Amino acid sequence: MQQVFLESRDLLKRMSQALWKKEPFSLVRVGDGENLVLSQDTVWPVSKVLEERWAIKASKGQKGLYLPNIPLRDAVAASIRNASVVGILPYNDDMIKAPDYLKRPLTDQVFRHFDLSPPLICHAGVNRELAEMREFWRLLKQRRILIVTREAEQLHQRLEQPPYSLHIVKALPFDHWGQYRQTIDWITSHAASFDIALFSCGVNAVVLAERTMALTGKIALDFGKAANIVLKGRAN
Known part of the structure; x- marks a missing residue:
């Protein structure tokens, strides 16, 4: 099977289609x-x-x-x-x-x-590109967003402020792989409460994003260091 390479705008287009059609979608990244x-x-x-x-x-x-x-x-x-x-x-x-x-x-x-x-x-750095694209944040507006990350409360507060002004329905703290089961249990039992999930928790995000898509039918993104761009203005 031939692989198709998506530029960031192509990825946004597929995300948008998944949102409007209420289809499952996940992005994972390998570094x-x-x-x-x-x-x-x-x-x-x-x-x-x-x-x-x-x-x-x-x-x-x-x-x-x-x-x-x-x-x-x-x-x-x-x-x-x-x-x-x-x-x-x-x-x-x-x-x-x-x-x-x-x-x-x-x-x-x-x-x-x-x-x-x-x-x-x-x-693999598409998350950093998305974090700096107005079209990405515009797509997330008017949607119910779940965030899962170590700095959950800080990211929650920042994303609800301008220029993002997002509706964060829940910010789940996630520090280590040992929290995977309780986190995915919460996500599946609250699947009706969110439209898009953003995961910034290292390698764990690969599994969390794909499993969230598979178990809830929602859009789930391995957001990675893009959270740092939001919080600190830089990825590292």
């Missing part, structure tokens, strides 16, 4: 963290994964998960397989501050291992 999670005992031994700086930060509680975590690895792979659109990094990416071997080259290896070939792809 160095997702690559390392997927690499565990597949293309790399776990011992090699744990030596990486990202994994060392994860072991200190800075990435919202602890490694090794094979159930999370398999959940991420399944969500990439089932998501509507998958963001991947281009070759020679300079957006994400990570060694090149942890970026697109490693994505290619883990995708081959899991036999992943998403039909619709986009740039």
Whole structure:
């Protein structure tokens, strides 16, 4: 199957169609963290994964998960397989501050291992582009928005203020993978309360976004560091 690459405006158009037709839609994104999670005992031994700086930060509680975590690895792979659109990094990416071997080259290896070939792809940094597009925020206005992130209350307050002026129905705090079950239970039991869900919680967002789409039929986006653009004016 030939892959179709979507520019940010193409992605917006598909989101808009899903909203009007009340169809399920999800965006997930694959960067160095997702690559390392997927690499565990597949293309790399776990011992090699744990030596990486990202994994060392994860072991200190800075990435919202602890490694090794094979159930999370398999959940991420399944969500990439089932998501509507998958963001991947281009070759020679300079957006994400990570060694090149942890970026697109490693994505290619883990995708081959899991036999992943998403039909619709986009740039993994599309979330940052969307956060700076008026059309994106205009699409979210008059919609009921759910946000899930570590800085839930701060993001909640900011998004309800101008220039965003969104209707945030709930801001769920999410710090680590151990909260996945209670979070997805809340989402499924309150599915009628929101139209769009934004997840900014690292690798966990891949699974949360796709599962939210699958279980509620709503629009769910792996929003990532776009939340930082809203809160701090910059992604990092």
